[in-house]
Amino acid sequence: MNQNDLKRLVAQKAIEYVPLNAIIGVGTGSTADLFIDELALIKDNIVGAIASSERTKQRLEGHGIKVFDVNEVESVPVYIDGADEIDPEGNMIKGGGAAHTREKICASIAEQFICIADASKEVKVLGKFPLPVEVVPLARQAVARQLSDLGGQPVWRKNADGSPLITDNGCHILDVHGLNITEPLALEIQLSIIPGVLTVGIFAQNAADIALIATEDGVKVTEY
Numbered sequence: 001m002n003q004n005d006l007k008r009l010v011a012q013k014a015i016e017y018v019p020l021n022a023i024i025g026v027g028t029g030s031t032a033d034l035f036i037d038e039l040a041l042i043k044d045n046i047v048g049a050i051a052s053s054e055r056t057k058q059r060l061e062g063h064g065i066k067v068f069d070v071n072e073v074e075s076v077p078v079y080i081d082g083a084d085e086i087d088p089e090g091n092m093i094k095g096g097g098a099a100h101t102r103e104k105i106c107a108s109i110a111e112q113f114i115c116i117a118d119a120s121k122e123v124k125v126l127g128k129f130p131l132p133v134e135v136v137p138l139a140r141q142a143v144a145r146q147l148s149d150l151g152g153q154p155v156w157r158k159n160a161d162g163s164p165l166i167t168d169n170g171c172h173i174l175d176v177h178g179l180n181i182t183e184p185l186a187l188e189i190q191l192s193i194i195p196g197v198l199t200v201g202i203f204a205q206n207a208a209d210i211a212l213i214a215t216e217d218g219v220k221v222t223e224y
């Protein structure tokens, strides 16, 4: 199986975790896209969804799935999303698709975070994947200096044409290389209070409750 087959396998498995007649939270990325396509097949079983990005909103609506504004929803039973890295405790790095701010908001109102990923995303220690940090544009350099002082190498994320990537929230992304994240929650808190940081891509406070990991031998289920 190639990586895309594995992503599809885990997207199909995730359907088992979708409760009847509920509004569910839906993540962003290539794995989440495949999950949305599977969700479309059972869309009459749910009331609708909250979306973690404009991309996800468009894909859900394209399938005729009702999308609710997060302000209209007090909580959701499940939030189902991919990850860039996941460690043995269910802590994750997210934001490779620049969507981690809205993803963290959706996760924060979810009773359960269900992470769907292929086995390439499993790591012992987070940090090989550069940590995405969404910043207010005005504060980009000030935040970058603080990240460098902490031992990271921040790189301003650009589009293919060299223009700055602008997130759904009108902000910029710094991808921080060279971090060895042995204490994810402590670092998430430390970085989150830097003035100008909108959201750090460490998901420790909102870690996964369940991970569905696609392997050549099937989907491995881990509950944390």
Ligand SMILES: O=C[C@H](O)[C@H](O)[C@H](O)COP(=O)(O)O
Residues within 6 Å of the ligand: 027, 028, 029, 030, 031, 032, 081, 082, 083, 084, 093, 094, 095, 096, 097, 098, 099, 100, 103
């Ligand atoms: O901002 C994007 C998200 O955090 C994604 O969930 C993450 O990048 C994983 O995406 P993919 O399923 O495409 O590997």
